[in-house]
Amino acid sequence: MTHADQVHADAPRIGHSDEPFIPASRPPLSWKTTTELHSWTQAAADITVTRDGRTATARVDGPQSVLVDWPFEPLQPLETVLVRVRVHGKDGSVSAWSASSEATAGFLAPDQWRAHFIGSGSDEPHLLRTTFDVARPVRRALLHSTAFGAYDLLVNGAPADDAELKPGWSSYQWRVDLDVADVTELLRPGRNALGITVTGGWYTERFGFRDAAARFYEGPPAAAAQLTLEYEDGSVDTVITDERWRWTRAPVVSASLYQGETYDARLAAPGWSGPSFDDSRWSPVRRPGVPEATPTPRSAPPVRVTEHRSVERVLTSPSGRTILDFGQNLVGRVRIQVTGEAGHTVTLRHAEVLEHGELGTRPLRNAAATDRYIMSGDGEEVWEPKWTFHGFRYVEVDNWPGPFAPEHVTAAVLHTDMARTGDFTTSHPLLQRFHDNVVWGMRGNFLSIPTDCPQRDERLGWTGDMQIFAPAAAFLYDCDAFLRSWLEDVRLEQRVADGVVPMVVPAVIPQVPGLLEPVAAWGDAITVVPAVLWERFADHQTLRDCYASMAAWVDVVRDRAGGSLLWEEGLQFGDWLDPDAPPERPGDAKTDAGIVATAYFHRSALLTARTAALLGLEADARHYGDLAERIAEAFRGAYVTPHGRMMSDSPTAYALAIVFDLVRDDRRQALGDRLRDVVRAAGYRIATGFVGTPIICEALTRTGHATAASRLLTQTECPSWLYPVTMGATTVWERWDSMLEDGSINPGQMTSFNHYALGAVADWLHRDVAGLAPLEPAYRVIRIAPTLLDDLDDASVRHETPYGRAEAGWRRDGDEVSFHARVPPNTRAVVELPSGARHAVGSGTYTWVERHPRPSSQRGRLTLGSGLDTVIDDRAAYQAVLDAIRGIDERRAEAFRRTTRWWRGRELREPLDKAPLPVLAAVEQALADLPAHDR
Incomplete structure (x- = not known):
């Protein structure tokens, strides 16, 4: 059969x-x-x-x-x-x-690429064109093109492809992508034309912070193209960029990724890229000096427009300005349809948020994020900038001619065109919105390279952000090709930095102190990201390509750590953006930077050892495996007490020790119990920064404290994952309090409303809460092990694995919980249910039902003498206390909320010892009024 x-x-x-x-x-x-x-x-x-x-x-x-x-x-x-x-x-x-x-x-033989880089010789946007004849029937026409800068190419007036901001950003000193398009259908018998628009893009941008911003790459932008004409008779012709091309200024008056684009439609030359256009007044092109990088066919999908969004609301600010709300913080640009007189200028200013009803532009720092369209006066005009992108939800429109109609403006969403592969769903509305925000943050920041933010004067490839977010990214989108391409630049930059992985790749901010110094959790991207691509996509080739770089990084850190194997010297970011750090000193974290650095040193050594074993490098596997063991021993000796305390008594310190397997089983539970205590002491509000946030909930659930993880996950007070959602966020913020509760923007000079790093906890939602994780590369064997959280009614994930669709999740129905799973063909799964039941299954769909009543408690009498831990663990009691204080003194209530440490063994009266008698009486009464049962 x-x-x-x-x-x-x-x-x-x-x-x-x-x-x-x-x-x-x-x-x-x-x-x-x-x-x-x-x-x-x-x-x-x-x-x-x-x-x-x-x-x-x-x-x-x-x-x-x-x-x-x-x-x-x-x-x-x-x-x-x-x-x-x-x-x-x-x-x-x-x-x-x-x-x-x-x-x-798409590649050419070494001697086939004959095109020259040509341009105007200036930084100004310009147009290039040439004509050629097609004398015989064409079987196929392939167009190879690239630029140092950003370019677009037209064949007889039609776009060669649908890619944007080509060729994208790479480490231009050594590598530039070559775009390939089949343009056979765009050709015609007889005379034909090629036209190229060239702007500076990343190549001429000024990188850096505030007054230190400067160009990194030298020379004016230039483009190169080669059209290969294969005729039906077997003959071949080529058309290349050379000195015979001509140029003129573009109607794009200025173009900057940070500052925006200005377009003067009066300067447009209709038909300029067509064969019959008269270019006699154009100038001969020049061949400017460019880096000695041989263009290579792109290995990742290009940037494309993936969605269009309409205006949701038209607002009038307190100052009388017209502001458009697109309902979603996105990355891209807007298209306008407008009619007016020649020379009339429409100005579009972009921002992520409103501050007290006005456009909130302070977080943009030196980025103007402003586009201007100067009208031609020729009836209805349609314009969309092509040479910039903005991170925005709101657009302020100035000088619109005549009555404004919102249907005349749409937003185009831009990002690298990766396929969506994963999703998470829950009936908890705030958590669902949070996960949606994580997805939007990834979309906006995966634009040619993985950036840290898409709106201000930065948008750099910070290695630490990507290292943290890689597992979540690999679940949500098919990003293997995208990250493979970026890792190629990481290796190139590392090679010239003597094994150090720069903080940003491409490394374009040399004026920033420490750019080429080893920094823990940032430089470790070279070990972590390849390991993620192996785990999630079975990308063995990336491990081979990156292994020497992985080993080089570990060797650099080994030299810095010295004989102690404790990495405690040099520049470190530590647990960056700890919520307790002052706004202007985001690196002042509770966790000792040496703990963070040494933990990552161990992790990278271990990943390098595992990679060496996979590649059959047995001696290296033993060497780095032994190093990892000795680092762990040094870590325990220096930072872990015999009774299971960390020398930095902070959530991040405990989470690192637990999740990075730095402690033995005899101390793991003690560390987990203490982690639960410090999380509780913070009132179940976030107390971690970049390093601790992705793993804090995992550390809790690994050590049996799912209830604490649930409280932490669903907290809405600031700082928390859901606080921004309550403030209307549609992407993940850079800071826990990027916007304060009064609607004002955080006073720090580093504030973004679209950073994906703190959304890295989504990986825990996928793997542990819904319960879908790979046990073997590419999900060849799947682990299905859902974790029930008291504060959720359900959680589900779907993921298009390299083998096919996998699903897992659970839903409560009274005291019963149904678990479901879908295992794709050619895979199998190991299922671990909360009851302890285990199943080994092959492909197919499955359902299991278990009885798991939600915890209910008999509430004893609560008073001012009750333990602080008892009060904070009882949501209703905590809220009753807070409301009682707030009803008398709002400021005292906020101070109580913000400063109380909810330690076991202390009484509620202690943080209220100086409160007026009416406050104490109100608290006592509120506690007495609580029902005896709470569920």
Whole structure:
């Protein structure tokens, strides 16, 4: 029995993304199988490749179907192939052949790239053009193009592709992406034209902070293009950028990623990129000096417009200005439709938030984030800036001609065009909005490189932010190709920094002290991110590519740590943005920086050892494994007391020791219990910064304190994950209190309303709360182990793994909880339910039901003599106390909320010892009025 109608093989993926042009000669192959057959496992697969009308077949034995090595002769430059697959199950089933996937080798032979970089010789935006003849029928026309700067290319007036801000940002000294497009359909017999718009983009931007901002890359922008014409008769012509091209100034008067774009429609030259345009008054191009970087075909998807959003509200500010609210903090730009007189200028100012009804621009620092359109006067005009992007929810419109209509403005959402792969759902509305905010934060900050924020004069590839967020990112989007590309720049920058991983990549702020000094949790991106790509995508090649860099980083830190193996010297950010740190000193954390640095030193050594073992480097595996053991021993000796206390009695210190496996089992529980106590003492409000926030809840649940994790997760007082949601946030903020409760912006000079780092806890929601995690790379074996939280009624996740759709989650129905799971074909799962029941299952859908009543308690009599821990653990009691104080003295209530430390063994009367008698009486009465039962 073949089961051909019951087993379906999807068209295979060629390479690491779904883009049609392949950057390598031996792209890996991946495919998914769809079937309702229970516990289906692949026994073998047949693969065919068709090239030049000839078909070859290869067979892969075993279950492997993710990033399978290319089993055929290498692709030749510009070769197009068709690949299909047929799978065989261990049960004897055989699928029909899949649909074919088509891909083209986008790379050129070393001697094929003959284009020159050309431009005007100035930094000003400019237009380039040339004409050429097509004398014979064309079989295929492939266009390769790139720039040091940002560019767009038109063929006979039509865009060559839909990518934006090409070629994107890379470490231009050594690497620039080469875009490839099939433009066959855009050509015509006879005379044709190519036109290129060139602006500075990242290449001419001024990087740095405040007055220290300066250009990093030298020279004016320049573009290069090569059109390969393959005729039906077998002959080939090429059209390249060279001295025969001509240039003129663009109607783009100015373009800056930070400052915005100004466009003068009066300077537009209709038809300038068409074949019949008269360019006799244009000037001959120049060949400016550019970095000696050979363009290589892009390996990650480009930036594209992925969504359009309408105006939700039109507001009038207290000063009388017109402000548009798009209802969502997004990254992109706006398009306007407008009619007016020639020379009339419409100004658009962008910001993420309003402050007391006006546009909140102070957090933008030196970024003007302002676009201007100067009208031509030729009827209705439609304009959308192309050479900038902004992080915004609100747009202030100035000097709109005539009555304003909101339907004449739309927002275009921009980011690297990755496929969405994961989601989390819950009926808890604030938590759901928080997770949505995490997704929007990733969308806005994954724009060519992983940035820290998309709105102010920064937008840099901070390595620490990416290291922290990588697991959540890999669940939410198919970001393997994106991060592989960025890691290539990390390695290049590290190579010239003698093994040090810069704080930002590309490393364009040399004026910042310590940029090329080793910094824990930031430089560790070179070990952590490749490990995540292995765990989530089975990307073995990235481990091979990064291994030398991983080892180099650990060796650098080893030298800095010295014989003690404690990394306690040099520049450190520590637990950056601890909520107790002053606004102007975000590195002043409760956790000793040496604890953070040494913990990460251990983690990187351990990841390097594991990578060496995977690569078969046994001596290296032993060396780095032994180093990791000795670091852990040094960590315990220096920072952990015999009774299970950390020398820094802070949540981050405990979480690092627990989650990074730095303590033995005999102390782990003691550390977990103390962590629960310090989390409680903070009133279940966040007390961690960048380093502790992603792992605090995991540390609690690992040590049996899910109730504390639940309180921490669902807290709405500031600081907490949900406080920004209560303040209307639609992305994750940089600071816990980026906006204060009175609606004013945090007074610090570093405040952003779109940072993904503090949203890294989403990985815990996916893996532990809903309970879906990989046990083997790419989810070949899945761990389904949900964690019930007292404050949630349900939690579910779905994830499009490299093998197919996986799901997990749970829902309460009274005292019963139903658990569900979906395991994709060719995988299996280990299921661990809260009752302790364990199941080993193959592919299929499953449901289990267990009895788990929510905890209920008999509330004893509460008084001023009750323990602080008893009061804070009782939500209703805590709220009753706070409301009682607030009803008499608002300021005293806020001080009580903010400063009380809820330690076990202390009485409620202690933080109220100087309170007036009416306050004490009100608190006593409020406690007496509580019902005997609370659930």
